[in-house]
Amino acid sequence: MHALLSVLSLINISIVEGQIIKGFYNSVYKLILIIINENRWIIYYCEWLFNLLQLIGYQIDYKKYLESKYYDLVNQNFLYEPNANTIEFPHNLFNNRKKISYKNLNAFFTIFENIFTKNHLDNMNYRMPIY
Structure with missing residues (x-):
């Protein structure tokens, strides 16, 4: 249920009123079936x-x-070596579908929130929805 609520919240803040994004609703429909x-x-x-x-x-x-x-959260690019702004990218989350770890999920959501907030929400003066 929380996944569906988050999808709806993200839809609400991702699309500017009247904006048409080809393939968007089809991707949501497929995701709901998977969930x-x-x-x-x-x-x-x-x-x-x-x-x-x-x-x-x-x-x-x-x-x-x-x-x-590594993924640099400030410059938003991939790196081979870590620095003060990097987080280990959770490639294993996508490559090994049998093992899901808290560490990988936490890293994923940190990266997603960083990109979504910095590039999209900040431009529209919005904030990430919190439950």
Whole structure:
């Protein structure tokens, strides 16, 4: 239920009134079916969140940077070596669908929130929805 509420909240703050985003509602429909039918829906939900970023113009091409272990939250790019602004990117969350860890989910949501807030919400003077 919380996943569906978060999807609705993100839809509400992602689309400017009257804006048309091709493929958006189809992606939401597919995600809802997955949430209903899959045991490990959280991985698909994470992938959908990255797809949402792409649909609204802020793509993070994590599949292209599988060799880069770190993501810089300030510069929003992948790095091979850590620095004060990096977080370990949770590639294992997407590569190993059998094992879901709190560490990977926490890193994922930290990265998503950073990108979504910095690039989208700040531009519109919005805040991330909190439950």
